[in-house]
Amino acid sequence: ANFLTTAETLAEAFEAETGHQIVITHGSTGQLYAQIVQGAPFDIFLSADEERPARLKEEGRATEVRTYALGRLVLVSRAPVDAATVGEAVAGRTVALADPTVAPYGKAATTAMEKLRLDTATFRPVLVANVGQVATVFVTGNADFAFVSASQLPAMAAPSTMDLADFVAPIRQDAALLDRAQGNDAARAFWDWLASDAAAGTIRDAGYGAPGA
Amino acid sequence: MSVWPAVFLTLQLAAVTTVILLIIALPFAWWLATTRARSRPLFEAITALPLVLPPTVLGFYLLILMAPSAPLGGLWVRLTGDTLAFSFPGLVLASVIYSFPFAVQPLQTAFASVPRPVLDAARTLGASPRDAFFSVSMPLARRGLITAAVLSFAHTVGEFGVILMVGGNIPGKTRVISIEVFSAVETLDYRTAHILSFWLLALSLIVLVLVYAFNRRGGAGLG
């Protein structure tokens, strides 16, 4: 879900360049996976994690897997914080993160909290379905802190942002070229084009780390 | 991206679902309302079950059911050459199952309160049970029928979890408005979300007011 806006930009650029039509379907990573397993007519799967593409390859449903973006986790807040002050700042406050059991960004957020020694007993963590909803919770004023993807920052207009690159590894978002894409030139072309510099630039502009970098 | 394909698809899905639901639910609700079978509570309970499962989970099971390897899904592929999941018919099937209780229950309540003597009168005046059903039970159950139709229609318009799962969110084919709004919210595009929601609400409100106002004018009730 975190990549949708970027994917749309990419698709437009690709269509302009090659004339191929790209149709984007989106949903949560887990749900898209379940659909692929049940035979959904998708050619390329841009996952928000590395586990599911790997599993698809194992199961023989994907022919190729590759990291297409490195997600960057950031902590947004109402007032500036840093590693030293965050522990005190969150005390008694509401902190939103994606549900770590279903969302990679949630898992990353838990890791970050451990590194920052944030004790979940001192504040109120709320877990919502995905980073999109995390941002919503923050934007609507229901949370004081939120762990979101750097790609979401432009849309959020958050007062202040703390980069967590030092505390948590980038989130590897893998893509899978699905079985079904065999013989589909357009799918193949887009798959290849995703690895191009042009695509990498767009991905980087959106706030992700490019896999090559 | 234009929102019209989604609007059109939504209305089409809701309309088709409502029509199919009423066709199935009418005889079934009537049976429930009039039967003396001891198994009735069981059927009533089963009717309410689709409500209990979270939509995504219901969607998950429907996906399994519709997979080409499953009996139903396989049959569909053999008949139409297309997979049932991720197709419009698949969406319709999912919506029908999901909204079934909303169609059946108001109808059953309404049918149960049609006075027996009036039905007897219809029979002696030459109406077969079928004829009496259409000429007496149905008009007298009108309020229930409208409630059933409105709940089914609105629920399908707002439906989302199941559709997201079964439909595959394919633009122009299975991407309905609710998913557009959902996407807008998820991608923090609140402006679009507000606009879409506003139109969704405004259009629904107009349709519903018209339905209810018309219903009201249409002659005296039972009271």
Add this chain to the structure above:
Amino acid sequence: MSVWPAVFLTLQLAAVTTVILLIIALPFAWWLATTRARSRPLFEAITALPLVLPPTVLGFYLLILMAPSAPLGGLWVRLTGDTLAFSFPGLVLASVIYSFPFAVQPLQTAFASVPRPVLDAARTLGASPRDAFFSVSMPLARRGLITAAVLSFAHTVGEFGVILMVGGNIPGKTRVISIEVFSAVETLDYRTAHILSFWLLALSLIVLVLVYAFNRRGGAGLG
């Protein structure tokens, strides 16, 4: 992780929601069924609106409403010291709004078919309007009451999109079963999903069969 806190929370939420819904919906449905106000179709339409918005979108607007900076959310914070979002009361509020139409509409259908002369009789026998409502309208609308309660309860049990968003999925506080099942499906833990779904269905089926069987025994209907 034990599933019991979620089960318990779900039942508690569904029960509280159903009770509150009935308390609100009863007088409102009765008013809708008996009023001659020209604005009635409008209120009927508004009642059906929560259905039209996808749950996440409804959740989004509820979040806006519940924010401490918003009037309602702020009031709540001042009164309780706690935010409304991500709390049990917040969940209840969301569920009540979401399931409102399911409680109102069957009740309205049922109240509309209570015969006027019987109510008149009650009045001349010394019953105030309130008394007549409880001693005549309510028992005669029993089927509608049960339908309303079942739909509200089941819909809250299966509720998901709104709860996920407004509840914040806090274990023991706002994490209900539907979210557990959803998580299981999303994390590819299909075994847990199957087991949870099975129990959810089985328990619901038993409860519903009991409700309907009991309802059936309780004396003759109107027919």
Add this chain to the structure above:
Amino acid sequence: MAETLEFRIRLRRGALFSLDVAEGVPLSGITALIGPSGGGKTTLLRALAGLERADEATVRFREQTWDAPGIRLAPEDRHVGFVFQNPALFPHLSVAENLRYGARRREVKSYDAIVDALDLGALMTRGVADLSGGEARRVALGRALASNPSVLFLDEPLNGLDTARKAELLPYIGRAVGEAKVPALYVTHSATEVATLADRVLGIAGGRLTGWRSPPARLRAVVTSVTGGLMRVRILGADPGQGADMTLPLVARMGETVGLGLPLDSVLVSTSDPGRSDASLCLPATVMGTSGGLELDVFGQRVTLARGGPHAVGARLWLSVLRVLPRPD
């Protein structure tokens, strides 16, 4: 052709009531079914019409089997014109549509005569919810008549109608039954209705038939002149000037005969001439027999009054009639 409705019906309702009846009812004219409240009159009619489950039901209408072991003709195929005790009008239809409901299904083109006779014209466009009690009953009667029935089952059809209206409708029902040759089973608690209409009377109580009662006493008269809505009639067998003429508010043709029902509580039988009185008729009569009622000869007609009194055969009596109940013959 067996012109009878033959039935044998057994059923139980609750712990206390059971119906167990068998009879053959001649299918000509009107058969009154009388008996105490709760006696089973309604239940019997409903069972005959195929509207009640019975433990045993064998019903033959003329040559047609309605019920028999393994056979159960649907109610709609019995062509019974049923006027229910509680009108049971269609609440969603107007008066006109209520009438049309049965008419259309039985392919009856026009029933204007019925609308006129029951004076329903002004009500046609109305809904049925606001009808007065008597209006609703008239609509129910019209609805049944308009469906071209083979037999009428009338369950207290004139309940709640005012006297004037009743006096109008009684002959009308009589005529409907007589002219269209539609026999009727007629449940009533009214002695007047029995005296006016019934050709025979069957009793029922406690779910058992209590046998045939003596048919109501009736004199035949011939129409001697017609003016407006009134007609003058003379008892058959009497000559002008014998005090056997009277005026009645009934529409009939010259020369036609009418039946004059003699309600028991309006007929005085006396041994002397009461002289000038306010009786409608005062007729001389001769006692012909006293077994099973007072058998009289009146201008050559035989009438039996269900009445005792120590009168000798051959005695001369006077019959003062305060009220007669005319019906077309």
Add this chain to the structure above:
Amino acid sequence: MAETLEFRIRLRRGALFSLDVAEGVPLSGITALIGPSGGGKTTLLRALAGLERADEATVRFREQTWDAPGIRLAPEDRHVGFVFQNPALFPHLSVAENLRYGARRREVKSYDAIVDALDLGALMTRGVADLSGGEARRVALGRALASNPSVLFLDEPLNGLDTARKAELLPYIGRAVGEAKVPALYVTHSATEVATLADRVLGIAGGRLTGWRSPPARLRAVVTSVTGGLMRVRILGADPGQGADMTLPLVARMGETVGLGLPLDSVLVSTSDPGRSDASLCLPATVMGTSGGLELDVFGQRVTLARGGPHAVGARLWLSVLRVLPRPD
């Protein structure tokens, strides 16, 4: 204390019917309200009970204002015992619970006497859906009586009851009204009921009151002996052996007086003695006046029969009564 029910009511229903009435009805005994079907009887009772919206309503019951501009007493506070034309029993309650409904709310402890009089004992545990027409009506009557009303509004309460049951209930209603001093407004189409019960008669047609009718002719008699359920009475003023004695199926105490209603169509007025007849009573009478009916002196009592006939004042007549309608005085 003004013992009247005074009202002025105006309302319209549909395009054709309007009610526009004003009257003061004495609150003693039973006031019959008669008129054609659709005349507005039910509407008037309902409006008086506070169950209809009116364009104008001013109603005073004794010293209490029920309706006035700006005032509208709730129906439950008027203490009207209403027997509706259509019984309107509570479908979800048993017969016993139907009776208890009003009783409990009016703090009536026991109504066993009512249950007995209406013979409801065997029905108490039954649901009301399967009651026969007559049974339902008796329950409705019992329900209203058991609620300890200040006034009874009876809308054709005996419709659908058999003759025997009616004969039982008529005196019972008379007694209930008389002893408990509960006045009643009584809608009926039955001349018999009027003759038996009514102390006065008010007409209504087309939504307008058509004035007071002459009250039914009634002779007073005294109970001379009581055996079982029967009693012997003698017309007041008559001596033994004057043919003024008769036996009636009514329960009363020795020496009590009863009213004997004389139904018009069962009373023969003749100029000669009819001799031995099957009349219940044959009484000599003298014409006292002929304006506004035939005014007679019978053993010193004055009765007015609503009847013409060219009789001279002072003429001697015979009154043969085929049927009397007794009610407790």
